[in-house]
Amino acid sequence: MIKHTRYAEEFQDKDRREMDSTVVTSVSSQFPSEVNELYRHERSDRHLGSLLTDLGERTLYDASAQCNRCGYCETACPTYMLTGRETISARGRNQFVRMLVEGRAKDPAEAAEALSTCLLCGACSSACYAKVPTPDIVLEGRRALDGYGDNFFARAAVKTLLDAPGLFAFWLKLAYLVKLTGLPRLAARLGLYDFLGMPGLADAEGALDRVPLRFAAELLRKDPALKPQGRTSVNWAYFAACGPNYIFTDVALATVRVLRRHAGEGVFIENQCCGLLAHNYGRLEDAREFARRNILRYEELKAAAGEFPVIADCSSCAAFMKSYEQLFTSDTEWRPRAAAFAAAVRDILEFVPADKLPHPPPEALEKAGKVTYHDSCRACHGQGIRQEPRAALRKLAGKRYAELPESDWCCGGAGAFAFTQPELSAKVLDRKLRNIASVQADTVVVGATSCLIQINAGLKTAFPSARAVHYSAFLDGLSGDKPVGK
Ligand code: SF4
Numbered sequence: 268m269i270k271h272t273r274y275a276e277e278f279q280d281k282d283r284r285e286m287d288s289t290v291v292t293s294v295s296s297q298f299p300s301e302v303n304e305l306y307r308h309e310r311s312d313r314h315l316g317s318l319l320t321d322l323g324e325r326t327l328y329d330a331s332a333q334c335n336r337c338g339y340c341e342t343a344c345p346t347y348m349l350t351g352r353e354t355i356s357a358r359g360r361n362q363f364v365r366m367l368v369e370g371r372a373k374d375p376a377e378a379a380e381a382l383s384t385c386l387l388c389g390a391c392s393s394a395c396y397a398k399v400p401t402p403d404i405v406l407e408g409r410r411a412l413d414g415y416g417d418n419f420f421a422r423a424a425v426k427t428l429l430d431a432p433g434l435f436a437f438w439l440k441l442a443y444l445v446k447l448t449g450l451p452r453l454a455a456r457l458g459l460y461d462f463l464g465m466p467g468l469a470d471a472e473g474a475l476d477r478v479p480l481r482f483a484a485e486l487l488r489k490d491p492a493l494k495p496q497g498r499t500s501v502n503w504a505y506f507a508a509c510g511p512n513y514i515f516t517d518v519a520l521a522t523v524r525v526l527r528r529h530a531g532e533g534v535f536i537e538n539q540c541c542g543l544l545a546h547n548y549g550r551l552e553d554a555r556e557f558a559r560r561n562i563l564r565y566e567e568l569k570a571a572a573g574e575f576p577v578i579a580d581c582s583s584c585a586a587f588m589k590s591y592e593q594l595f596t597s598d599t600e601w602r603p604r605a606a607a608f609a610a611a612v613r614d615i616l617e618f619v620p621a622d623k624l625p626h627p628p629p630e631a632l633e634k635a636g637k638v639t640y641h642d643s644c645r646a647c648h649g650q651g652i653r654q655e656p657r658a659a660l661r662k663l664a665g666k667r668y669a670e671l672p673e674s675d676w677c678c679g680g681a682g683a684f685a686f687t688q689p690e691l692s693a694k695v696l697d698r699k700l701r702n703i704a705s706v707q708a709d710t711v712v713v714g715a716t717s718c719l720i721q722i723n724a725g726l727k728t729a730f731p732s733a734r735a736v737h738y739s740a741f742l743d744g745l746s747g748d749k750p751v752g753k
């Protein structure tokens with residue numbers, strides 16, 4: 268830490284000067300007028316308007332102005348620590364957004380770089396005494412940048428997922444079938460993605476070893492015991508996040524088995540996407556529509572069956588659903604409904620009490636080898652979940668459990684960050700891999716889909732004897748109930 272602090276200080280003055288040179292003191296800004304026009308509170312299709320912070324409800328301006336530039340978060344911010352650049356630290360990003368609202372920022376390209384290179388990990392907010400919600404501020408800043416959210420592929424994916432999920436599933440299976448032919452790998456080897464200026468797609472193609480041709484929701488809907496219709500009481504409702512649903516079907520099925528084992532029978536809530544993808548990539552109105560549909564599913568079931576927890580097995584989605592109220596701060600009808608739904612959401616990481624877990628058979632432990640735990644950002648920084656999964660893993664793995672140094676350092680996955688910022692993502696991942704190697708872990712337990720993809724992609728080349736495993740799959744693998752959905 269001493270080394271890192273010195274590294275940070277060495278660059279701090281130089282880069283603060285660099286950033287200050289981008290500020291014009293006159294309010295008559297040279298920043299293109301259309302950019303300032305894009306940030307207006309009344310543009311609720313484009314902006315949240317106000318943020319729900321730990322210190323209360325704040326306008327974007329007040330939230331960003333709450334950053335007093337103390338720098339206490341600097342050594343927690345991966346992008347700052349790896350580059351030493353003030354402009355891509357939490358402090359720098361908050362300042363850019365404040366200047367954007369004030370109309371004092373001069374260079375849109377520099378603002379865009381600062382905002383697009385943020386991992387949204389939230390490590391800065393955890394370190395910050397004022398609890399400045401930098402990831403939310405950064406997202407609001409991104410939404411003010413011209414063209415953000417207008418990407419054709421992102422828009423088509425979100426719209427299809429929202430309005431025609433069956434068609435989305437069809438296209439995804441088609442893409443998976445093409446992947447199984449080996450053609451995308453060939454294209455990557457021939458450098459086609461580099462030629463097209465999309466090197467991240469080659470990494471995306473290589474990140475997944477296995478792809479499912481039947482999605483979790485299809486399997487779970489076939490299980491009569493999981494049907495919500497006609498239920499008068501419910502112990503839990505499983506929310507199939509897109510990662511476990513469309514990519515890691517085994518994780519979704521493992522979560523349901525774990526829930527049954529530890530909390531009795533429950534239901535599959537037959538949800539839609541939580542809306543995080545739309546929210547983070549500039550489609551705020553679509554994110555609200557996803558949220559409304561999920562809230563309605565919850566309310567229908569609650570009217571018939573009373574209170575129950577909604578369990579999700581991707582920490583990014585669980586954290587986002589816990590923040591649904593923020594999508595509706597100016598909507599008097601939906602705000603309380605969103606808050607009620609958010610209060611029912613639980614991450615699987617926090618749901619299973621450690622003292623209820625049985626000691627696993629020695630052969631299962633032997634297979635797991637040395638076990639460690641990576642704190643997914645939206646679990647630890649987004650939801651404050653740290654102790655519960657550790658208590659469970661310590662109980663299960665005993666002396667085989669080793670604490671991971673810098674366990675809450677982001678893995679660099681961060682949604683699509685690994686594909687949009689491949690070089691920076693690789694540097695962030697490299698530090699994670701070195702820490703995993705330092706404890707000689709064989710199994711790295713994680714709670715979010717993008718961590719699973721990213722860490723396994725890194726381990727495959729750097730430390731091939733080790734693998735990342737989802738928390739549900741790890742718990743399930745140490746037991747042995749019959750599979751669901753078959
Ligand atoms: S985000 Fe918080 S910790 Fe970081 S510089 Fe601002 S006030 Fe200080």
Ligand code: SF4
Pocket residue numbers: 343344345346347355356357358360384385386387388389390391392401402
């Ligand atoms: S969210 Fe993460 S990458 Fe972004 S400013 Fe905060 S610590 Fe840095």
